[in-house]
Amino acid sequence: MSSIQDPNDFLRSLFSAAVKQADPMRCVPAALPPKPDGRVVVLGAGKASARMAEAVEAEWGPCEGFVITRYGYARDCQGIEIVEAAHPVPDQAGVDATGQLLEIAEGLGADDTVIMLISGGGSALLCAPADGLTLDNKQTLAADMLASGMPIGDINGIRKELSAVKGGRLAAAVYPAKIVTLMISDVPGDDPSDIASGPTVGHAGNAHLAIATLAKWGVTAPPAIASYLEKGGDPLSPDDPRLAGVENIICAAPSQSLEAAAKIARDAGVDVRILGDALEGEARDLAVTQSELAVQIAEEKLSQPVLLLSxxxxxxxxxxxxxxxxNAEFVLAAALALRGHPKIHVIACDTDGVDGAAEVAGAVADPTTLALAEAMEISAEGALANNNAHGFFEAIGAQVVPGPTLTNVNDFRAILVLP
Structure with missing residues (x-):
């Protein structure tokens, strides 16, 4: 028998459990090797990187280092310097900070060890345009790619072509120092080369593929970037000998957070069905597909609630x-597809606490969502057409706003079907 009292509160608690599972203070110590002898330098970038640095110092005490994180995500560390910059579109602070990080990296020797802390968001925060390119070029292209609906793997592949630090180039700058990279994965499939665009992993793509990808998604590159790619770029091969000694360790991944939420649900008497931890595609289309599945389940004679996790x-x-x-668009599209179904509740949130460019993780919807909006003379259809899901859920008081979560294992989606 289910112990669920309030379905919306229950869904919010599952999201909190998913975030807690990926807290660097929990996952970093388990992956951290014994502290090496000699000089150890901590470097890193990403939304979770400052919290990861805090976790390293909790184990090892004050450390030398330099880490770049998103505005609002800094932590007070004992010895590691934390610098903030912009995400998802890079800014000059990110360029300046990356320059400082590279100076430190290039001053290391064969007797030194680098603990590299990498998490989602590092692609924007580590910003060092390739020769001949500018920050303006990269800002324009980043904004256009994000607006196009291009999958993150494709975006990161293009970013690697245009960077002096991504696609293994940061590791090459650190060479010959030893590198142990701890990663918190925010990418479907947990491929280390995609996490923060793989600063310690070589690039298997090429400029011709980048050109084809931009064309496929209807993105026109600024002239300087188009010219750079047409000349072939300068990728760093995964087989580059400077990368041979790098150890890449994933210490937190989306699947682990889904399982943490699933355990709580099962303990509450819920039948949990995990649809996958690496789903991609247009948010509104995925919402319709999962909502149709939820409706089919609701028509069954259920003896217990069913939870669809993804x-x-x-x-x-x-x-x-x-x-x-x-995430908010997923919930809004699901609410429209469900049309106030009396048995179905929905949540979708980004585990980093930021959905798109808004300081909001996501939203919840239940059988009353559309009726409440209609009573307030707010059009759900109009909000979806205008990509204004956050405005819609703010108006009806259904946003999820945890603030900076200090981690990032990608989207969390849950649909609860009651008996």
């Missing part, structure tokens, strides 16, 4: 000028 990274193709993100 992770991954959805995308949004910008059609309007509203404030939205893939």
């Amino acid at each position: 992770g991954g990274e959805c995308t949004v193709t910008r059609r309007g000028d509203g404030i939205g993100g893939p």
Whole structure:
């Protein structure tokens, strides 16, 4: 028998459990090797990197180091310097900070060890344009790619072509020092080369593939970037000998957070069905597919609640000028597809606490969502058409706003079907 009292509160508690599972203070110590002899330098970038640095110092005491994180995600560390910059579109602070990090990296020797802390968001925070390119070039392209609906793997592949630090180039700068990279994965499939665009992993793509990908998604590169790619770029091969000694360790992944939420649900008497931890695609389309599945389940003679869990990274193709993100858009599209179904509740949130560019993790929807909006003369259809999911859920008081979570294992989606 289920112990669920309030379905919306229950779904919020599952999201909190998923975030807690990926807290660097929990996962980093388990992956951290014994402290090496000699000089140890901690470097890193990502939304979780400052918290990861805090976790390293909790184990080892004050350390030398330099870490770049998103505005609002800094932590007070004992010895490691924490610098903040912009995400998801890079800024000059990120360029300056990356320059400082590279100076430290290039001053290391064969007797030194680097603990590299990498998490989602590092692609924007580590910003060092390749020769001949500028920050303006990269800002323009980043904004256009994010608005196009392009999958994150494709975006990161292009980023690697245009960077002096991604695609293994940071590791090459650190060479010949030894590198142990601890990663918190925010990418479908947990491929280390995709996490923060793989600063310690070589790039298997090429400029011709990048050109084809931009064309496929209808993105026009700024002239300087187009010219750079047409000349072939300068990728660093995964077989480059400077990368041979790098050890890449994933210490937290989306699947682990889904399992943590699933355990709580099962303990509450819920039948849990995990649909996958690496789902991609247009947020509104995935919402319709999962909502249809939920309706089919609701028509069965259920003896207990059913929970559909999924992770991954959805995308949004910008059609309007509203404030939205893939998780809020998923929930809004699901609410419209469900049309106030009396047995179904939905949540979708980004585990980093930021959905799109809004300081909001996501939203919840229940059987009353559309009726409440209608009573307030708010159009759900209009909000979806204008990509204004955050504006919609803010107006009806259904946002999930945890603030900076200090971690990042991608999207968390849950649909609860009651008997």
